[in-house]
Each structure stands twice: as C-alpha cells, then as structure tokens.
Amino acid sequence: xxxxxxxxxxxxxxxxxxxxxxxxxLDANESWLGGNDGINRYPDPLCRKLRxxxxxxxxxxxxxxxxxxxxxxxxxxxxxxxxxxxKDSVMIERxxxxxxxxxxxxxxxxVIDVPLQESxxxxxxxxxxxxxERKLKILFICSPNNPTGIVYSLDDIAELADxxxxxxxxxxAYSDFSxxxxxxxxxxxxxxxxxxxxxxxxxxxxxxxxxxxMAADPEIIAVFNKAKAPYNVSRLGxxxxxxxxxxxxxxxxxxxxIRRERKxxxxxxxxxxxxxxxxxxEANFILAGVDDPGRFCSYLxxxxxxxxxxxxxxxxxxxxxITIGSEEENMKLEEALVGYSKMQxxxxxxx
Ligand SMILES: *Cc1c(COP(=O)(O)O)cnc(C)c1O
Numbered sequence: 001x002x003x004x005x006x007x008x009x010x011x012x013x014x015x016x017x018x019x020x021x022x023x024x025x026l027d028a029n030e031s032w033l034g035g036n037d038g039i040n041r042y043p044d045p046l047c048r049k050l051r052x053x054x055x056x057x058x059x060x061x062x063x064x065x066x067x068x069x070x071x072x073x074x075x076x077x078x079x080x081x082x083x084x085x086x087k088d089s090v091m092i093e094r095x096x097x098x099x100x101x102x103x104x105x106x107x108x109x110x111v112i113d114v115p116l117q118e119s120x121x122x123x124x125x126x127x128x129x130x131x132x133e134r135k136l137k138i139l140f141i142c143s144p145n146n147p148t149g150i151v152y153s154l155d156d157i158a159e160l161a162d163x164x165x166x167x168x169x170x171x172x173a174y175s176d177f178s179x180x181x182x183x184x185x186x187x188x189x190x191x192x193x194x195x196x197x198x199x200x201x202x203x204x205x206x207x208x209x210x211x212x213x214m215a216a217d218p219e220i221i222a223v224f225n226k227a228k229a230p231y232n233v234s235r236l237g238x239x240x241x242x243x244x245x246x247x248x249x250x251x252x253x254x255x256x257x258i259r260r261e262r263k264x265x266x267x268x269x270x271x272x273x274x275x276x277x278x279x280x281x282e283a284n285f286i287l288a289g290v291d292d293p294g295r296f297c298s299y300l301x302x303x304x305x306x307x308x309x310x311x312x313x314x315x316x317x318x319x320x321x322i323t324i325g326s327e328e329e330n331m332k333l334e335e336a337l338v339g340y341s342k343m344q345x346x347x348x349x350x351x
Contacts, residue, residue: 071212149281174283176203
C-alpha cells in the first residue's frame with residue numbers, strides 16, 4: 001500500500017460523526033426542503049443498508065464488502081491505493097476489459113500485458129514467469145472474461161494469486177450468467193490479497209445507477225472506505241440497488257431467459273455462411289468471428305442494430321461482440337442476419 005495512503009487522515013463527514021437517529025439535522029448544511037425519499041439528505045457513506053442486503057442476497061459477509069460508484073471507481077481506487085505513479089506496475093491479460101489499462105495509464109502506472117493462449121484461456125505459465133520476473137502491485141483477472149465470455153479455472157486463479165505478492169483483483173462482473181460458477185470470494189479467507197469485484201450493471205439491470213461491489217479482507221475494505229470520496233454512491237443509487245436485490249426472483253428470471261437465448265442465438269449464428277466461429281460464452285454476450293466485421297457492423301447499424309466490433313483485439317481477428325437482448329430484440333437481430341446473408345448473394349437489401 002502507498003505510504004501516503006496509509007498515513008493520510010481521512011475526511012470525516014457529518015454522517016461519519018453522527019450515526020444515531022435525531023429529529024432535527026443541522027449538521028451538514030443540507031436543505032430542509034425535500035420529498036419523502038430523503039433526497040435532500042446526504043447518502044450513507046458506508047452503504048450500510050445496501051451491504052446488509054448484499055450479504056442476504058449474494059452471501060458475501062457484511063464486513064467483507066464495500067460499494068463503489070460502479071466497478072470502474074473500485075478499479076481506479078485500488079490502483080491509487082496500491083500503486084506508486086511512475087514506479088509500480090499492474091498486469092493484465094489480452095484481450096480483456098479495457099478499463100484496467102486505461103485507469104492504470106490515468107494514474108501513470110505501467111501495464112504489463114500477457115496474451116491469452118490461442119484457446120483464449122489464461123497462459124498460466126507465462127503469467128507465473130512474468131510475476132516472478134517483475135514485482136506487480138496488482139494482477140487483474142476477468143472471469144468470465146470480457147469480450148470472450150470464457151470462465152477461467154478457479155484453481156489456476158488461486159495459484160496465480162498465491163504466487164503474486166501484490167493484490168489479485170478478480171472481476172466477476174458477468175458471474176451471474178455462468179452456470180455452476182465458482183467464485184473467487186472463497187479464496188479471500190486463505191489469501192487476504194485477493195479482491196473480488198461484482199456489479200449490478202449487468203444481470204441486475206442497474207447500469208445507470210452505478211453500483212459496483214468489492215469483496216475483500218476487512219483491512220482492504222477499511223482502506224478503500226478511507227480513500228474514496230465520502231459520498232461516492234448516491235442515495236438514489238443505494239435505494240435502487242436495495243430494490244433490485246430484494247427482488248431476486250426478477251433477476252433469476254432474466255438470467256434464465258438470457259441463458260436460453262444465448263444458447264439459441266449461438267446455434268443460429270453457426271448456421272450462417274459468413275460466421276467463422278462462435279465462442280461458447282458464460283456471459284450475457286456472444287463473441288463471433290465474421291468475414292468482414294467492418295461491413296457486417298455497418299450493415300447492422302443501417303438496420304438500427306448496434307453491436308461491438310472487437311476484431312482489432314489480439315487473437316480476435318473478425319470478432320464481433322453481440323449482447324444478448326430480449327427475445328424480441330434477438331428475433332429482429334436474426335431477421336437482419338438473414339438479410340445480410342441474402343445481401344451477400346443478391347446485393348444490398350435492408351428492411
Ligand atoms: C461491464 C463491466 C463492468 C461493470 O462496470 P461498472 O462500472 O460496475 O458498470 C466491470 N467489469 C467488466 C469486465 C465489465 O465488462
């Protein structure tokens with residue numbers, strides 16, 4: 001941990017200094033005018049009610065969680081807490097989620113990247129070698145990985161985390177969509193340098209509310225809470241998150257439908273002549289290889305459907321990432337995909 005973080009005196013907010021119940025709050029220069037939702041008041045800096053709900057619904061103990069303004073804030077804070085700018089480095093695999101390296105660069109922290117294997121699995125021996133050669137502050141592992149949808153072996157992750165003297169961050173943003181998923185949360189008990197991230201942006205439908213969850217040893221949780229902005233998660237966000245977690249049946253139904261549609265759409269894609277490969281995904285998207293991804297994406301855009309061209313990423317030549325939409329959206333996508341086949345044969349048509 002950076003010395004200046006260890007030694008800094010945290011900001012002490014009005015909400016930190018008084019936490020009981022009072023009739024009249026004249027301690028935070030808030031407005032007395034407000035609706036029933038309490039939006040005129042500052043939110044709880046420690047998201048206590050939300051974290052109790054996280055414990056109940058996700059099964060992660062209260063004292064092992066903290067909440068960020070999206071996972072992106074958690075990534076940024078971990079880099080700022082553990083890495084000295086201009087000196088330390090973090091390690092990522094490629095291809096993976098782009099924010100790890102962007103946030104490292106923002107903080108002037110070097111990025112060591114180790115390519116995945118051809119199979120898009122972790123190159124464990126390459127990573128172990130890189131870990132032994134260069135002392136890392138943070139190793140980022142994304143499982144299921146974005147943009148491949150592939151889940152890595154928890155035993156491999158545990159071995160890498162044990163050999164890494166720094167922090168190992170396991171990003172489980174898409175874990176809800178994976179069947180028989182083994183979470184890295186179980187590793188924290190025996191390795192206090194493991195940090196796991198979850199988000200309510202994907203399976204829980206709250207991307208606009210910005211709720212990222214960090215599971216870690218209470219010592220890391222305490223440092224995160226000391227270093228973060230005091231009111232990093234809005235009251236609206238906390239309330240929306242509690243509402244979503246209480247309604248777990250709705251989440252389960254959506255996840256079930258997405259898994260069904262993922263299977264169906266994957267099989268459909270493989271029947272199309274211009275699709276070269278489809279990676280079996282455990283996330284809410286499918287990565288498929290197409291003959292001319294630029295042309296393919298602009299065709300779909302002309303039909304009003306936007307997908308993500310990932311073909312410039314290493315190992316992903318021709319790769320296009322397609323989010324699993326609702327059944328109705330997927331039907332429209334399939335219609336457009338059939339139209340693209342016809343266009344290849346007969347020239348431009350788009351309905
Ligand atoms: C979408 C995504 C997130 C979520 O980020 P938030 O800031 O919580 O919305 C985190 N990690 C990965 C790999 C993602 O794809």
